[in-house]
Structures are given as C-alpha cells and as structure tokens.
Amino acid sequence: xxxxxxxxxxxxxxxxxxxxxxxxxxxxxxxxxxxxxxxxxxxxxxxxxxxxxxxxxxxxxxxxxxxxxxxxxxxxxxxxxxxxxxxxxxxxxxxxxxxxxxxxxxxxxxxxxxxxxxxxxxxxxxxxxxxxxxxxxxxxxxxxxxxxxxxxxxxxxxxxxxxxxxxxxxxxxxxxxxxxxxxxxxxxxxxxxxxxxxxxxxxxxxxxxxxxxxxxxxxxxxxxxxxxxxxxxxxxxxxxxxxxxxxxxxxxxxxxxxxxxxxxxxxxxxxxxxxxxxxxxxxxxxxxxxxxxxxxxxxxxxxxxxxxxxxxxxxxxxxxxxxxxxxxxxxxxxxxxxxxxxxxxxxxxxxxxxxxxxxxxxxxxxxxxxxxxxxxxxxxxxxxxxxxxxxxxxxxxxxxxxxxxxxxxxxxxxxxxxxxxxxxxxxxxxxxxxxxxxxxxxxxxx
Numbered sequence: 001x002x003x004x005x006x007x008x009x010x011x012x013x014x015x016x017x018x019x020x021x022x023x024x025x026x027x028x029x030x031x032x033x034x035x036x037x038x039x040x041x042x043x044x045x046x047x048x049x050x051x052x053x054x055x056x057x058x059x060x061x062x063x064x065x066x067x068x069x070x071x072x073x074x075x076x077x078x079x080x081x082x083x084x085x086x087x088x089x090x091x092x093x094x095x096x097x098x099x100x101x102x103x104x105x106x107x108x109x110x111x112x113x114x115x116x117x118x119x120x121x122x123x124x125x126x127x128x129x130x131x132x133x134x135x136x137x138x139x140x141x142x143x144x145x146x147x148x149x150x151x152x153x154x155x156x157x158x159x160x161x162x163x164x165x166x167x168x169x170x171x172x173x174x175x176x177x178x179x180x181x182x183x184x185x186x187x188x189x190x191x192x193x194x195x196x197x198x199x200x201x202x203x204x205x206x207x208x209x210x211x212x213x214x215x216x217x218x219x220x221x222x223x224x225x226x227x228x229x230x231x232x233x234x235x236x237x238x239x240x241x242x243x244x245x246x247x248x249x250x251x252x253x254x255x256x257x258x259x260x261x262x263x264x265x266x267x268x269x270x271x272x273x274x275x276x277x278x279x280x281x282x283x284x285x286x287x288x289x290x291x292x293x294x295x296x297x298x299x300x301x302x303x304x305x306x307x308x309x310x311x312x313x314x315x316x317x318x319x320x321x322x323x324x325x326x327x328x329x330x331x332x333x334x335x336x337x338x339x340x341x342x343x344x345x346x347x348x349x350x351x352x353x354x355x356x357x358x359x360x361x362x363x364x365x366x367x368x369x370x371x372x373x374x375x376x377x378x379x380x381x382x383x384x385x386x387x388x389x390x391x392x393x394x395x396x397x398x399x400x401x402x403x404x405x406x407x408x409x410x411x412x413x414x415x416x417x418x419x420x421x422x423x424x425x426x427x428x429x430x431x432x433x434x435x436x437x438x439x440x441x442x443x444x445x446x
Contacts, residue, residue: 005114005138006043006074007054008123009096011036012332013198015126016149022224022231024196024206024217031400031411033093038396040097042415045341045393046121046333047074052113056081056097060395062369070384070391071345077109080401084108099128102135110136124148124332125309141253147306151331153197154234161326164297170195170236176222182235183214195234200330207238239324243317245278247295248337251308257299259292261343263336275339276354282317291315294325307331338393342417348387351419352426358414358437359445360398366441368395374436380429382419390433391417398442411445 009015011033017023040055044067047053053076064076083092084105092100101110120138122129125148133140150156154170161168171186173179179194186192187208194217196204208214225231244265250258264282266274286292298313312334316324339355347353375381375390382389398412414437420426434444 002117002119002139003050003052003115004046004048004119004121005052005054005136006046006121007097007101008040008043008333009037009056009098009126010039010042010123011200012124012126013152013200013204015096016152017198018230020228020230021197022221022229024194024199024204024233025220026204030093034400035397035411035413037093038400038412039394039415040123041394041396042338043123043333044072044074044076045338045345047072049073050075051121052076052115052118054081054097054101054110054113055396056100057396057401060368062372063392063395066372066381066392070382075113077113079109081110096126096128098122098126098132102128102131114138141308143307143309148331151302151305151307151329154195154199154328155197155232157326157329158234160298160301160329163301164294164326166294166326167324170234172234173231175231176218176225179221179231179233179235180214180218183208183218184211186235186237187211187214189237191238193236193238195236197232197234239316239327240319241316241324242319243282245282245315245317246334246336247291247313247315248334248340249295249299249311249313251299251303251311253308255300255303255308257296257303259295260337261340262286263339265336274354274356275336277343277352285317285323289323289325291323291325298326298329302329302331310334310337312336339417342391346382346387346391346417346419348419351388351421353420354418354426355393356416356418356430358416358433360412360414360437360442361409361445362399362412362442363409364441366399368398371398371436371440371442374439375433378432378436380432380436382417388419388421388425388429390429391419393417 038057041059044053051074053074058079059076081100083103114136116137118138120133120140125142125145155172158170158172171182173182191207191209194206194208199205244267245262247262248260262278263275264278310333312330314328316327343353380390382391393415398414399410400412418429420429437444
C-alpha cells in the first residue's frame, strides 16, 4: 500500500474565489488569516503509519513527540515552508500551500520528505494542486479543479435543492436590480442573509434586517459593479434554527458513497464553536425523515457532475421541529471530519468526545512545550493510558507566524479534542486547561 502526503489550506474558499466576483464588505484581518493558515497541522488525524504531513508553519517538536506517543507514526516538516527568493510577505501569504510547494527552490525540506509515487491527500483541491503533483511525482486520484470550484459555491447548493425536490427558499441574484427586488420581497417576511458564493464559517454572510441595511449593501455593491465586478449572491431567509449539524461522507472514484458520521455543532454566531457527537434523539429523527437517503442523493448528483472525494453537508434542525437537510455543500474535508477521525481512533465505550477552540493572546514568545508539561502535571493532557483528557490538535495556531510584525502581542487559538466521561468531568478538564494556558503566559479571550 502506498504512503500518502497530507497537506492543504483550510481557508480553501479564499482560493476558489474568482477575482471578478463582487464581495460583501469586510475588514481584512491578517491575524485571523495567520491562525487559519496554521490550522493545517490538524491534518495529522488523517495520517497512517509512514505517511507525510506538510504544514505551512512547521510543527513544534514537542507536539510532534506528543502525537508520536499516541501512536501517530508520520513524518513532518519542522521548518516553515517559505520561498528562498526575495518575495514580499503579502505575496507569500497570498499563496496556498500547493502554490508554495510548487515554487520552492530545489533541496528544501519537502524534497527530502516526499517519497516519489506517494498519493496526495489534500484538504481540498486548489489552484496549484496539479503543479505540486507534477513537481513531486505524486499519484493523485483527484477531481478536476474547476469542478471542485463550481460545486463549492452557494448557488450550487441552492440548485441542488431544486434537483432533489427539497424545499428551497433561497434566491440567486445576478444584478443590483434583482438584489433590491428580491431583498424587498424577503424583508416583508423578516430578516434574511446575503450569502457570498464562497463564504465560510460566517465570513461572507451578511444579515439584512431593514430596508436601510439593504440600501447600504446595495450602495457598496454598486461601487463594486462600477469597477467591473460581477454580482452573484444567494439571498435566503434567516432560519429559526434549533441545532446545527453536519453529515460527512465520501465518494470514491467509482462513485460509491460511504456515509461516515454526523456531528452536532455549537456555533458562535455563524462561525465554528464546538463539535460533538449527536444526541440519540437527533439520530432518531434523521432515521424517520429519510435524511440518509437525501445525503446519498446529494452524493450521486455530485458524482454525476464530476466530483468525488470527501463531502460535508451542513444541515439544521429548526425550532418548529422541521429539518433543513441541505443548507450548504462543502466538497472537501472539514472540521467535523477531523472530529470523526479522532473518534475512530480514541473513543471508547462510555466516553464522550468533542472538539473545542480557545481564542488566546500572548505578549512576546510563549513556549508550547511548557504548556504540554503543565497539562501533563495537572492531569488534563490526554494519554492512551488514561483514555481521557485534552488532546491539543495544533501547536502553530496558538502563536501563528505574523510576518508583518516582529514584536508585540499575538493572537492565536488552541484547537483541541476532549475525551471525557461526563459533563462534570468535561467542565473540570476545561477549567484545568484554562489554568495551564494562563500559567504558561496566554490570556484567554473567550
């Protein structure tokens, strides 16, 4: 069996976006981007024995040794993937990991790590993926990049509801006139969302709850149109959600569909907050309402359009008890798939698991190995012997590289998997984790 090379950029939607597409107003956040770029470390959960993990920032040695103690036997880069040639920081930051790999000079660390003929296992197919495959002589079974780009749009998800005969309350608009006309009609029934074609984790969703807000958005987009940008957005009434959840499945190159898991989400606004296993009552409802057949149907339609690989379908349970089975299709790996792989490896009978994130700040350099030592001393660090505890999934995202500034405070996030016996033990673990973080020098921002 061939070994695989795992790598990718978790902000995939950023690289799929067409340059001439108008966008919703947003404030550029270099610190947030640095955190997301460091999240590729979490792809270790997909590694088998002998596989290679390439990460943009390079993994901390203490984190690597910790993961090896849990039985992960992969190789990885310890140095940052960067271009040796004189390139500006913004120019390098703008590249995804495949573009970086394709342009790196010969003889750098990836050349020594990547075995010829290995399989590439990307988080998602992005621009530059095929160039990286050619340079390192990898063996891909990857879908076409343009197909991947197309099936990840919000308008594709909207069209899929019609194809499957699902209730469809969304409207795709292609002009300012359509935006204003459809927006006014939706406002008569309540607030609605303007969804960017490649919005993700809340970014690219604009809540419109008044005519004044609608006019303000129209004014912004009018400026974009005058600069030659195309208007294409999805308008959708704000759903009265009770619970967010998602289904993960895989389509193999022959079209066979394997349902993998459902994960329940606790979002913060529209963004990821926590992922945990679904309640039995939710699973019962999914069984009764033919949810699984809907997921299989989505998989068959995706395959007929030329896509295969991992899929995460976002769904909702609404407060009136009804299901919205297809909110959004993400044709790539996902945070919930990462959670599923942690479960598959470590979850034991009678135990619970969840994925959490802890937003942090730090002044100056903080030593990650000290955090692991404190967690071990306090008994909160997950180990195979205990079978419960907190497993940090990233080291780099706690203090990501922000090459635009050399000193001062940095913002980061700890992403971790929790394995626990009860809600009480979960709360104790989080409390102990917080103490370890603060004693190491982090300020918790939640």
